Amino acid sequence: MVAIKIPTPLRRFAGDNAKVEVKADTVGEAVRKLTEQHEALKNHLYDENGELRNFVNLYLNQKDVRTLQKDETPTKEGDELVIVPSIAGGAADGVLSREVAEGRVEASIAGGVCEAEVSRDEVAAGGRMVEANIVPFIAGG
Amino acid sequence: MSLRIHRDLIEQIRAHGAETYDEECCGILIGREDHMAGQVPDDILVSVIEARRIANSKEGERQRRFIIDPLEILAIEDELEGSDRRIVGYYHSHPDHPAKPSEFDRQHAWPGLSYLILAVEKGEPKALTSWRLSEDRTEFRLEPVHAMPATKPRTADPRTS
Numbered sequence A: 001m002v003a004i005k006i007p008t009p010l011r012r013f014a015g016d017n018a019k020v021e022v023k024a025d026t027v028g029e030a031v032r033k034l035t036e037q038h039e040a041l042k043n044h045l046y047d048e049n050g051e052l053r054n055f056v057n058l059y060l061n062q063k064d065v066r067t068l069q070k071d072e073t074p075t076k077e078g079d080e081l082v083i084v085p086s087i088a089g090g091a092a093d094g095v096l097s098r099e100v101a102e103g104r105v106e107a108s109i110a111g112g113v114c115e116a117e118v119s120r121d122e123v124a125a126g127g128r129m130v131e132a133n134i135v136p137f138i139a140g141g
Numbered sequence B: 001m002s003l004r005i006h007r008d009l010i011e012q013i014r015a016h017g018a019e020t021y022d023e024e025c026c027g028i029l030i031g032r033e034d035h036m037a038g039q040v041p042d043d044i045l046v047s048v049i050e051a052r053r054i055a056n057s058k059e060g061e062r063q064r065r066f067i068i069d070p071l072e073i074l075a076i077e078d079e080l081e082g083s084d085r086r087i088v089g090y091y092h093s094h095p096d097h098p099a100k101p102s103e104f105d106r107q108h109a110w111p112g113l114s115y116l117i118l119a120v121e122k123g124e125p126k127a128l129t130s131w132r133l134s135e136d137r138t139e140f141r142l143e144p145v146h147a148m149p150a151t152k153p154r155t156a157d158p159r160t161s
Helices: A008-014 A027-037 A039-045 A120-124 B007-020 B070-080 B103-107
Strands: A002-005 A019-022 A056-060 A080-085 A087-089 B002-006 B026-034 B045-054 B066-068 B086-095 B114-121 B124-133 B140-142 B145-148
Touching: A002 A027, A008 A039, A008 B086, A019 A027, A027 A039, A027 A056, A027 A080, A056 B070, A080 B070, A087 B086, A087 B103, B002 B007, B007 B045, B007 B086, B007 B114, B007 B124, B007 B145, B026 B066, B026 B070, B045 B086, B066 B070, B070 B086, B124 B145
Parallel strands: A002 A080, B002 B045, B002 B145, B086 B114
Antiparallel strands: A002 A019, A056 A080, A087 B066, B026 B045, B026 B086, B114 B124, B124 B140
């Protein structure tokens, strides 16, 4: 059996399991069997074309499978396969907003910490500050 | 779901964003979920108890992109194993861009985590917002942030910058 370690954010899509054991001869087969057992994981591991998302990393016994034989990497009894997310992101593509570049605060970032339920229009208008027993955080303060 | 974070940690994140300007900073939010008796799951409060600085490992384009090395995440997951703490989210800055997630942010996000985004304008930290990816991955939603008075939060790991 191959033990597949599930990262915390995905555990609830895997029956709250931190580890799932499957019988598989390759890494690809192990992941496929995992998603067969826990279908809800599929959308988070594979893209619309059925390819493993490029920010999903698989480590077999601490080695990145991209440096081995990828999906075809053979597995054996007692192996540990770990799913690790690459956390990536960044500002929007394109040129900088002229308002920001010139120091005029864009409406959408004028609000500081905003409440979740506000619509995007409200955010654009500055957002609503969190109140009650919460200490509001004022942007730029 | 909402996020509770001490003001000291907010200030650490703001300082990090200012230090790395005009490049993006990034870090890992470590905390715990507070399950209040009688509360429905939607009312779970996530408390951040540490904002750990992580080096932006993106090669090039660090003015508008960041990557956290998966091995760093793996090491922290191992470190937290067996404790009541876990990775509850990530933060990064948007130099000269609004504190709103980009399409790139959405495509690379995971559900069940908080994504704090700090706008930094001309080197000065501005708005800080928090977002969560919807379960179907289609959109980011703003989440409430409770900025708590500073007590004695753990400081950022000085080994990384």
